[in-house]
Amino acid sequence: MFKAIVTVMFKKSVLDPQGAAVERALKSHGRSGLVSVRVGKVIELIMDAPNEAAVEAQAAEWADKLLANPIMENYTVKVEKLS
Amino acid sequence: MTNRVKTAIIVFPGSNCDRDCARGWQAATGEAADFVWHKESSIPDYDLIIIPGGFSFGDYLRCGAIARYSPVMNEVARQARAGRRVLGICNGFQILTEAHLLPGALLRNRDLLFICGDVYLRVENNRTDFTSAYQQGQTVRYPIAHGEGGYTISPAGLKKLEDDDRIIFRYCDAEGRVAPDSAPNGSLDNIAGIINDEGNILGLMPHPERLAEKALGGEDGRGMFQSIFQAVIGRGGL
Numbered sequence: 523m524f525k526a527i528v529t530v531m532f533k534k535s536v537l538d539p540q541g542a543a544v545e546r547a548l549k550s551h552g553r554s555g556l557v558s559v560r561v562g563k564v565i566e567l568i569m570d571a572p573n574e575a576a577v578e579a580q581a582a583e584w585a586d587k588l589l590a591n592p593i594m595e596n597y598t599v600k601v602e603k604l605s
Numbered sequence: 606m607t608n609r610v611k612t613a614i615i616v617f618p619g620s621n622c623d624r625d626c627a628r629g630w631q632a633a634t635g636e637a638a639d640f641v642w643h644k645e646s647s648i649p650d651y652d653l654i655i656i657p658g659g660f661s662f663g664d665y666l667r668c669g670a671i672a673r674y675s676p677v678m679n680e681v682a683r684q685a686r687a688g689r690r691v692l693g694i695c696n697g698f699q700i701l702t703e704a705h706l707l708p709g710a711l712l713r714n715r716d717l718l719f720i721c722g723d724v725y726l727r728v729e730n731n732r733t734d735f736t737s738a739y740q741q742g743q744t745v746r747y748p749i750a751h752g753e754g755g756y757t758i759s760p761a762g763l764k765k766l767e768d769d770d771r772i773i774f775r776y777c778d779a780e781g782r783v784a785p786d787s788a789p790n791g792s793l794d795n796i797a798g799i800i801n802d803e804g805n806i807l808g809l810m811p812h813p814e815r816l817a818e819k820a821l822g823g824e825d826g827r828g829m830f831q832s833i834f835q836a837v838i839g840r841g842g843l
Contacts, residue, residue, distance in 0.1 A: 536712065537715070537755070537757075537791065539713055539714070539715050539717050539791070540717060543717055588666070588670060588671075588674070591667055591670065591703065591710055593702075593709065593710040593757070593758070593759075594757060
């Protein structure tokens with residue numbers, strides 16, 4: 523069994539009003555080195571598959587089709603083996 | 606009585622403007638529309654397919670992202686390719702962009718608020734099947750009710766929309782002036798509605814069906830339904 527972690531973030535060129543709101547909130551607690559904030563999504567897929575490469579390929583296909591919208595978002599896939 | 610314009614309104618789990626659309630369509634044209642459940646994988650040919658507003662599938666993941674894979678969407682795409690008219694209102698617009706039947710995407714409103722109220726729109730192009738009943742440059746009042754209505758598209762995509770005159774509605778003030786602060790949701794270039802290259806698919810965030818009768822406080826929305834009706838009748842069907 524594997525866990526695929528799909529992280530979906532807005533593209534840099536896309537306005538992220540939620541990130542901007544969180545950034546303002548954090549800065550109101552004192553700046554302490556904060557430069558910027560972006561807010562995205564994490565989607566965990568538990569998968570039964572022969573190997574990590576197969577899991578990664580399947581997760582990427584689903585991300586392209588449904589989990590992310592390539593017009594406004596980018597995604598990354600990380601695969602972990604579950605013991 | 607048979608309807609002269611065959612009209613379907615697609616219903617998803619979470620659609621909530623389907624009946625309003627039927628009522629608005631009837632108020633403007635005197636004709637009835639069929640309701641079509643999203644699970645249908647084969648439907649008759651229609652002159653007009655309306656994808657109504659609401660919160661299909663609870664707006665989970667992204668607005669319209671799950672609805673666009675409903676079985677009926679293959680039929681919507683097929684009929685759209687055949688030149689039949691498709692109108693997406695609010696969540697319907699979001700579904701059409703997710704389905705790549707219209708370009709671009711709808712983002713969270715700039716101020717993170719769900720905005721419900723009347724807005725003014727400038728009719729930027731009345732030479733379409735959806736807007737011919739309006740004057741070019743006319744200011745109309747339609748209600749909006751959305752949390753994700755900020756239109757976005759790549760710079761190249763925006764240029765193409767502008768060059769091809771496919772931005773059909775822009776948010777403006779009561780005097781018809783298009784200024785950045787007249788887009789309540791932060792929409793790129795004040796875009797409220799666009800049309801596809803072939804001119805048979807229109808998507809917009811505001812709701813024409815909600816102001817299509819005097820009793821509702823305004824009739825500006827009637828023009829859209831009357832335009833479509835005339836376009837179909839004038840061409841004897843398709």
